[in-house]
Amino acid sequence: MKQKIQKAISIVKQMADMPTVPIDLQLSKAKDNDPFFQQVTQQFYRQAMSRHNKYLLIRQLQYGVALFAEPHASKDYFMSIESSARRNYRKAVRFNYRTEAINFNDYLDDIWEIRKSAKVRQGEMPEEFIQQRPQQRPVHKSNRAEHDYCYYGVLDEDNKLVAYAAFLVAGELCMLEHMYGHAKVQHLGVVPQLIIDAYQDIKKRHPQVLYYAYGSFFGASDNLKRFKKKMGFKPYKVNWQLN
Template sequence: MPNKLSQLFNQVLAIARLPVVRLQFHLVLNPENVEKTYRYYTKRHPRYKLFQNKSVGAALVDLTRFPSSDDYAQVLKARKDVGRYVKRAKGKGYAVIEIDRNEFIDDIFEINTSVDIRQGRPMDPDYRNKKTSYHSEVNFKCYGVVNANGKLMGYGEVAFFGNFAAFNRVIGVRNNDGIMHLMVAEIIKRLIEARTYDYLMYDTYFGASPGLKAFKNMLGFKPYRAKYSIQ
């Protein structure tokens, strides 16, 4: 019992120490989708009942910290681990492009079924069903990382909600080429240049595997306590 109480106290203390950020949902972007997502983000957290679902440990990059994408690139270079991965991917001919998923049906299915376990959990059955077409909400964009032959090796779906954007899905084949580092870094750079959004979210830190937490840290994501509003 003392150990459990100590752990609980440490968790509460860690939450209390998180910097607070205010994230806004704008209905004008897509009323139905934005309102639905707002309700999901602000429902009660399944474990921390006093907090909202996506408020505790929200993994965010503060895009406003960087005057330009070059400044962000310099930060990555200073972090030798992620800089090495990004350089490796570029050297092997990978590129990041905005995609229509309907043009990569087979590649996406191959990516989705390339492994059975991710982050220590079995893949959701939805990934194992091959879709014949994809529909994207008007406030979403999808980016892909392609190899030198134009084959899709990974993709990331980004939703735009207001003063922030959020990854809806990030997935790729498992190799050691640094493709996911390159893709996420490139998306961040493009959002910095757009000067339209203040933050990019990549879900939360709590519940993420050590490997995924390390990946987020490499790319500049930090944990916050998010407070949401809608207008």
Template structure:
């Protein structure tokens, strides 16, 4: 006889499967010409079994995407969208008004500052920090398809950063972290990157991991920045 707990679990899985089946489907392309070994490795990571939901591939269901093509190369349309959300736009402007600035960086020039960010908080999104972040790196070996952007305060200190890869017709965050404060620095970081990608028109989509398995606070943050859930079908070319 099935226990109430098992019935509840089966019903939750059925509800989740139904929700995911209704998501729009997007085709994302990994282009090996950008960096053959690095791109193949990334493709394997994206398509391996999900750590929690073994019936799905790692980053295929409920992935968080912004369709950059919807704005026709004009960031103003995107900024109008996030202003309507009532939070991301004002928070980004607040950070800029307080002297925060974004620029592309070489992580090897900021190892101490990045480690300080990683160890500035014991928990994030209600979960303990992964121990791998608490070990200070001696160097970063960024591949040719990977870049990093940092937010600096008025004194020139790095306070947040985002490393991301350009894989083909999409770019995706790799590591994204900053100090916890109320200055809106994470909104400034992501909105600035999205606006730059829209202007460049070099990729069609921007990904920030998935909604599947994310904590409620993180899911809400992604929605405010303009990310929406999709199902992904990948090809390696």
């Protein structure tokens, strides 16, 4: 009981010390776009504002949101990450890996191979996720910079996909929603390369983005927390705004 009380006090202190940022999802600017982008932005907002499944007194994405916050950063994203992450990135480049925007449907077999390469990542993977070949997904093309849903992948010299991630762009936010790398090549730095290169390309395409997010620190494993910090993400309190 004493340990639980001390842990609760520590969490409250962490929350009190967090900087606060408002993030505008700019929903009104999606009204003339594919209806999908209104739907996915509203869905994200509802999820962010829902009760946390572990800490019931706070919202799901309110405290401890893992952010690279450009208005608060004194360096560009690449220079904000730890030196070890920059070394990982350069290793991937030396091995001739490259990051590109991809169509998910063009790499279904490679994606399945990536998923099957590890049964445990930040927890045990669902059996159906590994055993079932991924299905084609609808492609939604955005006609405005303010909203998008895109995939990026890392490819080798033979154009084989070895890592991929999905990103939601909603107004000022770029959220890294999920990411997987092939277990056999993760030691070559392909995941840091994906995180870095994808964001730099997204910023060119969507210059209104001010915040790069990667889930939350609360509820993440110690290993994942360390990785997020290594990649330049810090815990923030976020006031989400639809408009």
